[in-house]
Amino acid sequence: MLAFAEYGNGPAVIFLHGLLGSKANMAGAARSLAAHRHTFVVDQRNHGDSFHHPSMTYNTMAADLVGFMDDHDIDNASVVGHSMGGKCAMQFAQSFPERVDRLVVVDIAPKRYAEPDWADYLQAMMRVDLDSLSSRKEAGELLENAIPDQVYRQFLLSNLEKNGGTYRWKPDLDSIAAARKALLADVEGPGCEAPTLFIRGGRSDYIAEKDHDRITQLFPNAEMLCVEEAGHLVHIEARERFNQILREFL
Numbered sequence: 334m335l336a337f338a339e340y341g342n343g344p345a346v347i348f349l350h351g352l353l354g355s356k357a358n359m360a361g362a363a364r365s366l367a368a369h370r371h372t373f374v375v376d377q378r379n380h381g382d383s384f385h386h387p388s389m390t391y392n393t394m395a396a397d398l399v400g401f402m403d404d405h406d407i408d409n410a411s412v413v414g415h416s417m418g419g420k421c422a423m424q425f426a427q428s429f430p431e432r433v434d435r436l437v438v439v440d441i442a443p444k445r446y447a448e449p450d451w452a453d454y455l456q457a458m459m460r461v462d463l464d465s466l467s468s469r470k471e472a473g474e475l476l477e478n479a480i481p482d483q484v485y486r487q488f489l490l491s492n493l494e495k496n497g498g499t500y501r502w503k504p505d506l507d508s509i510a511a512a513r514k515a516l517l518a519d520v521e522g523p524g525c526e527a528p529t530l531f532i533r534g535g536r537s538d539y540i541a542e543k544d545h546d547r548i549t550q551l552f553p554n555a556e557m558l559c560v561e562e563a564g565h566l567v568h569i570e571a572r573e574r575f576n577q578i579l580r581e582f583l
Contacts, residue, residue: 335401336382337375341367344434345410346583347398348374349418352451352516353458353489353504355381359415362568365576366583370411375401377418379512385505389512391520395425402432411583415439415568416539420520426529427522427551435583436529436552439575440537440565442544443520443551452513454480454489459506466500469493488566520551528554530582534570535561 338356340363348359356374363372376383377394386393398421402410411434414422419441426433457479461472473490480486492503509516529552533540548555558578563571 334384334404335375335377335397337373337401338363339374340364340372341370343370345402345407346370346372347401347407347410347412348372349377349398349412349414349421350374350380351416351418352509353380353455353492354415354418355492355503357381357491358488359413359568361572362413362576362579366579370583373401373405373410377421379505379508381503385508387508387511389508390515391421391424391518392428394421395428398425399429399432408432409434411435411437413437413439413579414441416441416565417516420516423520423551424522426525426527427520430525430527433525433527436525436527437579437582438529438531440533440539440567442540443547444544445519446517449517452510454485455506455510458489458492458502459510463500463502469500472500482564484564484566484570488569522551524551524553526554527552528582529556530578531555531557532567532575532578533557533559534563534565534567535559536564537567539565 348363350358356376359374363374366372378386409432412422419438423443426436457476461475476486493500560567560571560574568575
């Protein structure tokens with residue numbers, strides 16, 4: 334079962350975090366809709382407080398979402414996904430279109446990606462000696478050379494928690510590393526007619542102009558919107574603008 338938090342009442346909206354994120358990263362956006370929506374933020378498998386499992390494909394994560402909705406008597410929902418969560422949301426919409434009301438995909442395209450920066454970040458996290466670590470600040474200093482972007486480094490450090498007398502990473506880093514190729518895979522399906530919004534960061538290169546044909550092939554009712562002042566972490570770097578976009582679209 335997926336760990337989650339929920340807010341508000343009304344039509345369901347489910348938030349899916351990105352790789353090495355957690356439900357906490359999307360909670361602010363979920364709360365911003367809670368006056369008119371019943372919002373859920375979930376920890377995907379191998380992340381946060383959810384279960385660990387060696388299999389980690391977009392099809393298995395889409396099936397996790399179906400199970401979550403069934404467990405909570407949700408027939409259909411709007412789904413908001415960032416990065417890896419966006420790919421999971423897209424695959425879910427392709428595989429189970431009848432369960433989708435509206436779809437928001439944040440800074441990711443439905444394509445196969447080349448080796449990303451996060452593979453190096455993951456290795457840097459795995460190299461931290463947790464047994465001798467004295468503080469989260471020390472961990473940040475150890476990661477600084479490998480992960481120079483302070484916003485992204487703090488985002489990753491939110492996964493570090495103290496467990497008794499020592500620290501641990503909440504995500505299953507070994508399973509995520511083993512699933513690297515599956516997490517780079519493209520989204521496949523016959524197409525989904527649900528109203529869809531793609532939000533990209535103006536300082537991010539995750540969605541390119543050449544990706545638009547594939548996007549409209551899979552999501553013919555897609556709109557594209559750019560938040561110029563943000564990078565890949567649009568929902569964190571431009572929080573108020575992102576929340577406003579969500580309210581207007583949903």
